[in-house]
Amino acid sequence: MEENNSKKLRRRSTNINVNSAEFKKAGYWLVDQIAALFEEMDTRPLTTIKSGEEIANLLQQKAQFGEDGQPLQTLIEGTTEFLTTNSLYNGHPGFMGYITSSPAPLGVLADMLAAAVNPNVGASTLSPAATQMERQAIQWIAEFIGYPSDAGIMVSGGNMANFVGFVAGMRAKLGLDIRSTGLINTDKSPVVYTSRETHTWIQKAMDLFGLGTDQIRWIGTDEHRQMNLEELDQTIKEDLRNNKNPIMIIGTAGSVSMGVLDPLAEIYKISQKHRLWFHIDGAYGGFAASLPELQDQFAGFAMADSIAVDPHKWLYAPLEVGCTLVKNAQYLTDAFSYHPPYYQFSNTEVNFVDYGLQNSRGFRALKVWLSLQHLGINGYRQLIREDIALASYAYQLFDADPALEVVSNYLSITTFRYVPLHLKDRDDEHTLNYLNKLNQTLLSRLNHSQELFLSNAIDQGRFLLRMCIVNFRTTTEVLDKIPGLVKKYGTEVEQEMQLTS
Numbered sequence: 001m002e003e004n005n006s007k008k009l010r011r012r013s014t015n016i017n018v019n020s021a022e023f024k025k026a027g028y029w030l031v032d033q034i035a036a037l038f039e040e041m042d043t044r045p046l047t048t049i050k051s052g053e054e055i056a057n058l059l060q061q062k063a064q065f066g067e068d069g070q071p072l073q074t075l076i077e078g079t080t081e082f083l084t085t086n087s088l089y090n091g092h093p094g095f096m097g098y099i100t101s102s103p104a105p106l107g108v109l110a111d112m113l114a115a116a117v118n119p120n121v122g123a124s125t126l127s128p129a130a131t132q133m134e135r136q137a138i139q140w141i142a143e144f145i146g147y148p149s150d151a152g153i154m155v156s157g158g159n160m161a162n163f164v165g166f167v168a169g170m171r172a173k174l175g176l177d178i179r180s181t182g183l184i185n186t187d188k189s190p191v192v193y194t195s196r197e198t199h200t201w202i203q204k205a206m207d208l209f210g211l212g213t214d215q216i217r218w219i220g221t222d223e224h225r226q227m228n229l230e231e232l233d234q235t236i237k238e239d240l241r242n243n244k245n246p247i248m249i250i251g252t253a254g255s256v257s258m259g260v261l262d263p264l265a266e267i268y269k270i271s272q273k274h275r276l277w278f279h280i281d282g283a284y285g286g287f288a289a290s291l292p293e294l295q296d297q298f299a300g301f302a303m304a305d306s307i308a309v310d311p312h313k314w315l316y317a318p319l320e321v322g323c324t325l326v327k328n329a330q331y332l333t334d335a336f337s338y339h340p341p342y343y344q345f346s347n348t349e350v351n352f353v354d355y356g357l358q359n360s361r362g363f364r365a366l367k368v369w370l371s372l373q374h375l376g377i378n379g380y381r382q383l384i385r386e387d388i389a390l391a392s393y394a395y396q397l398f399d400a401d402p403a404l405e406v407v408s409n410y411l412s413i414t415t416f417r418y419v420p421l422h423l424k425d426r427d428d429e430h431t432l433n434y435l436n437k438l439n440q441t442l443l444s445r446l447n448h449s450q451e452l453f454l455s456n457a458i459d460q461g462r463f464l465l466r467m468c469i470v471n472f473r474t475t476t477e478v479l480d481k482i483p484g485l486v487k488k489y490g491t492e493v494e495q496e497m498q499l500t501s
């Protein structure tokens, strides 16, 4: 018999499998730190003001990937200290920039549990419980927003959720052969219709999935900043006359910049008339469809062939999690499924690998599944309602201040700008440019104040300050401070501008 020369390896010798006592020590310590972080969130500086380079230099000094490893407890303590003192907190009550919500503490625990079990939610057999929990969470989301189908998938965020709907629509309209032949053999170029307010995911999608950004028909907006229906219909007709292939209309339920909802019911009718796929980007506003008082604005929402929503926005899930819903799961399998010989997964089970772009998938659904149960329908409706009410409160508060000019308030987004009293009622180009520069510098100053964090919108050439409230820690107390801060820094910036001009 051939001798087995290989050495037996009865015990593994690296530190990766830390012993239970060491794991608990680090884990309990970490949970205490996270709890303290949440307790002190209101009083912490909202953000670091160090530059990227300063932070990179600190890392050079503090962190190392050397020949030998380092003790786990030391690493956890050092990293917690580093990260908590050099970060921006979107959970701070003054954070109203962009659309990143404050993370629900339950989501933090959920992510930890998900990582510990580590199911691969690409295939049901690899994630027997997690696949069914993800399906249930998707079903609850569909019920919550009133979408009539629970066929869908969780993805990493709004961009990806829109991509999934986009590809499903593209395959449905261009036919399955396109998957093998590619676009090269299409004689009429496929075109897509969307409003100028649409988020930049559409450019990425048209680029990445081979249609090309030149095939986007940017439809103008009307006086309500909504997609212009007349222009939409006319543009489709013109493309048909010019031998193009219209395939899809994209409506937005809560635009990224100002929160505007397109006239979804009317867009649906136009999509039906021309037999086009109707996709709705509800990444920001989609969950507000759950509010009974907003049903008029959301009319037509349930009619879409596909919808993107983003639990890491208005469901307050920690990053990352988005979700796509489609009218029928077949649209997803038609777009994404392959059956390689090395995957012999059951074809009677849902295998999420067949529904989207990812192969191995984490259990990002767990935080959503838990939070939906934690808050219930009423809890979530209340949170969303309060965010909307706070943005409206801010609009009225700023409107009452002679140095602030309010511009818009849709859903939980309010835009405004600082206009010093001596420049009121001046609308010449020089004043516009001056105010733009003033407000741009003011925004940067506000965001360095470590109390408040806003973002911007551009409307009719005007640089605006934009606040988007998707934050369960924000209250009127925080909003009441904003006019004072804006005027304090606004005056400061104006003095500096006058000195240098």
Ligand SMILES: Cc1ncc(COP(=O)(O)O)c(C=O)c1O
Residues within 6 Å of the ligand: 099, 156, 157, 158, 159, 160, 162, 199, 201, 252, 254, 255, 256, 281, 282, 283, 284, 310, 322
């Ligand atoms: C309307 C809209 N669509 C898509 C996105 C992209 O979402 P994500 O950043 O989660 O990819 C955003 C982000 O703010 C958005 O507001």
